[in-house]
Amino acid sequence: MDFEVPLSGTGGVVRVADTVRRPGGAHGAAVRGLLRHLEGVGFEAPRVLGTDEAGREVLSWVPGDVPGRPLPGYAGTDEALRGVGRLLRRYHEAVASFGVPDGPWDRDGSALDGEPEIVGHCDVTPENVVFRGGEPVALIDFDLARPTRRLYDVVTALRHWGPIADPADRDAVWYGVDVGRRLRVFCDAYGLARGERGEVLPAARVRFERSYEVMRARARRGGRWGSVWQGGAGPRIRRAQDWLERHWDELDACLC
Numbered sequence: 001m002d003f004e005v006p007l008s009g010t011g012g013v014v015r016v017a018d019t020v021r022r023p024g025g026a027h028g029a030a031v032r033g034l035l036r037h038l039e040g041v042g043f044e045a046p047r048v049l050g051t052d053e054a055g056r057e058v059l060s061w062v063p064g065d066v067p068g069r070p071l072p073g074y075a076g077t078d079e080a081l082r083g084v085g086r087l088l089r090r091y092h093e094a095v096a097s098f099g100v101p102d103g104p105w106d107r108d109g110s111a112l113d114g115e116p117e118i119v120g121h122c123d124v125t126p127e128n129v130v131f132r133g134g135e136p137v138a139l140i141d142f143d144l145a146r147p148t149r150r151l152y153d154v155v156t157a158l159r160h161w162g163p164i165a166d167p168a169d170r171d172a173v174w175y176g177v178d179v180g181r182r183l184r185v186f187c188d189a190y191g192l193a194r195g196e197r198g199e200v201l202p203a204a205r206v207r208f209e210r211s212y213e214v215m216r217a218r219a220r221r222g223g224r225w226g227s228v229w230q231g232g233a234g235p236r237i238r239r240a241q242d243w244l245e246r247h248w249d250e251l252d253a254c255l256c
Contacts, residue, residue: 076173
């Protein structure tokens, strides 16, 4: 008999042997289409396996290590940072042929101005990256995937992997890091064009403000987002915004 192992912080998602079982969501059909596309083009992500007797979605388990909190040392290295940059670029190349199809996407999420270019992951946090041998190899948890600009995925990843955050809110492995240098390392690994690097900090500024408003609105509806907000998400965003503004010039100089 296979036992169900709850996955922390995932709201009813469990592991059963080599599968993941999760309640169907409002965006499930769109996300399943995205995952099938990624399988077809050979990008490593959970595979859609159907539904179980309880009506839950069944996805494949992606083997490897997912950094927990506090972050392990391997997740804080420059090698990991470069790997995440390359992984995000591979994802964008893989999803480009998917286009921007209509569907029940999470369209209430924050976004940058401009026409969507791709369906972004929109949540490239350490908890959503699978490592093997210290190398990032796959993305998981596509719940927030939606049509967006590539730059949105870049600044979201930098928010968490730079990290663009007040030192008080950083994991120990990143407490004393040179964030500006790390932003450049990531952008180099991703292959962000020189002309686009001047957009990174303004995009991060917009993302912080819109993410704050979106999360506050969702928190009012309760559920998982309510718990996230009560856990201090709002003040963390405000502290990150203030830190970004104080260090703007030095960060910008590193990106130029």
